[in-house]
Structures are given as C-alpha cells and as structure tokens.
Amino acid sequence: MKINFLNKSLSILISIIALSVNGQNLDYAFGNPGANILYRGYKNKLIIALDNSCSNCTVKGENLSLSKTSEYWIAKPGGGNTAQLFFIDSLTSDTTKTIVFKVYNLPDPKLYFGVSAPGRKVSRYETRIFCRYGPEVPLNAHFEVRSITLYSDSGRTLSCEGNELSQEMQNELRSISSPSQFSIVCKVAGPDGILRLIGANYKL
Numbered sequence: 001m002k003i004n005f006l007n008k009s010l011s012i013l014i015s016i017i018a019l020s021v022n023g024q025n026l027d028y029a030f031g032n033p034g035a036n037i038l039y040r041g042y043k044n045k046l047i048i049a050l051d052n053s054c055s056n057c058t059v060k061g062e063n064l065s066l067s068k069t070s071e072y073w074i075a076k077p078g079g080g081n082t083a084q085l086f087f088i089d090s091l092t093s094d095t096t097k098t099i100v101f102k103v104y105n106l107p108d109p110k111l112y113f114g115v116s117a118p119g120r121k122v123s124r125y126e127t128r129i130f131c132r133y134g135p136e137v138p139l140n141a142h143f144e145v146r147s148i149t150l151y152s153d154s155g156r157t158l159s160c161e162g163n164e165l166s167q168e169m170q171n172e173l174r175s176i177s178s179p180s181q182f183s184i185v186c187k188v189a190g191p192d193g194i195l196r197l198i199g200a201n202y203k204l
Contacts, residue, residue, distance in 0.1 A: 036101045038064070038083055041192025042141055044075040057096060060086045063103070077103040106192050109133050109143050111184065111200040118200035124174045127165045131188045131198060146187040146195070153180040153204075173204065180204045 038044045048059060059066065064083040065076045077083040080103060087097040110118055110133065114126035117134065131143040145163035152158070152172050160166035163186075165173075173182065185199040 036099060038075055038077045038101045038103050039106050040077055040103060042106055046073045046075050048073055056090045057087045058090050060088060105194060106141055106190055107137060108196060108198060111186055111198050113202050116202065121203040124204060127170060129163045129184065129186060141191050144189045146189055149185045151183040152176065153182050176204055178204050
C-alpha cells in the first residue's frame with residue numbers, strides 16, 4: 001500500500017512492506033513520516049493504492065472527510081490539530097493501520113503587484129494586486145484581495161476596496177519621483193475562511 005501526496009514539497013511515500021489481512025505480523029516502513037501534513041480548508045490530494053495483500057481494506061478518516069475522484073482522493077480535515085486515516089480489513093473489521101496527520105492552517109501567501117513579487121521594482125501603470133503562493137510553495141489555493149492600503153513614500157496613506165488601485169492611488173504612484181519605495185497592506189480571504197492582513201514593499 002502506498003500513499004503519495006501530490007503536494008510536491010510535502011510529498012511522502014508510505015510503503016507497507018508486508019501486510020497480513022488477518023492483523024498478524026504487520027511490518028511497515030515509512031519514508032519521511034514528519035511530512036504527514038494536511039491543510040484546513042484545502043483539498044489535499046492523496047493517491048492511495050492498496051496492494052493485493054490489502055485488497056479487502058477500506059479507508060476511513062477521523063476528523064477527516066474523504067472523497068474519491070478517478071485519479072486521487074481528496075482529504076479535508078476538520079478543526080482539530082490532528083486527523084487520522086484508518087485502513088480497515090472489511091472481512092474482520094480490524095484496523096490494520098492508522099496514519100496520523102498534523103493539521104495546519106494554510107501558510108500565508110504573497111502579494112504580487114501585477115507580476116512583481118515583494119521587494120521588486122514595479123510599473124507605475126500597473127493597477128491590480130494579486131495574492132498567491134510563490135514557486136517555493138506548490139499549493140494551488142485561491143486567495144481574494146478584499147482591500148488595499150497604500151503607504152506612499154510621500155507620507156500619504158490611501159485605502160480602497162477590492163484588488164484594483166483607486167484612481168487616487170494610481171495618481172499618487174505616478175507622481176512620486178524615482179527611486180522611491182512604497183508599501184501596501186491588503187486584507188486577503190483564503191479558502192480556509194481566514195481573513196489575513198498581508199503586507200509587502202515595492203520599488204519605483
């Protein structure tokens with residue numbers, strides 16, 4: 001039996017070397033068990049393959065909802081700090097294996113000024129702010145920018161709703177001489193239901 005996490009940086013491979021369906025002489029070997037992590041509010045994708053020695057096993061979760069597609073399982077943990085995955089012999093009702101996962105909130109994403117990452121130089125004519133993970137976090141989670149507060153190098157503070165700079169903000173950035181810096185702080189809603197305050201600095 002193998003479980004392969006599709007989240008690349010969080011991937012683990014759990015191999016059951018020998019498995020007896022009658023619950024005897026179980027011999028398990030694990031690869032990187034410290035990476036047993038699931039995220040709240042996120043469709044964690046798992047591949048669960050049962051070998052012939054566990055052909056009668058079923059999979060159940062505790063503090064964990066499971067659904068199956070044609071390619072993988074989707075695991076969504078509840079509100080606790082841990083979740084468990086049980087492999088149950090359907091002939092004897094014995095639990096042949098239990099895997100415990102740590103449950104975390106999604107990591108904070110980054111603000112992108114158009115295509116520019118935090119700390120980079122931006123175009124004065126870019127108007128939209130996006131929030132997502134950089135390449136170092138291979139999670140496909142959607143975040144929505146609800147509001148923007150701009151802290152200009154001139155000392156002005158301007159705010160607006162949504163992910164697009166107000167006309168006043170656009171005028172402010174176009175009036176600042178180069179080189180200069182400015183900061184933005186955004187309210188960001190994530191799929192886990194958490195409203196985050198995310199900030200970043202940029203250059204002109």
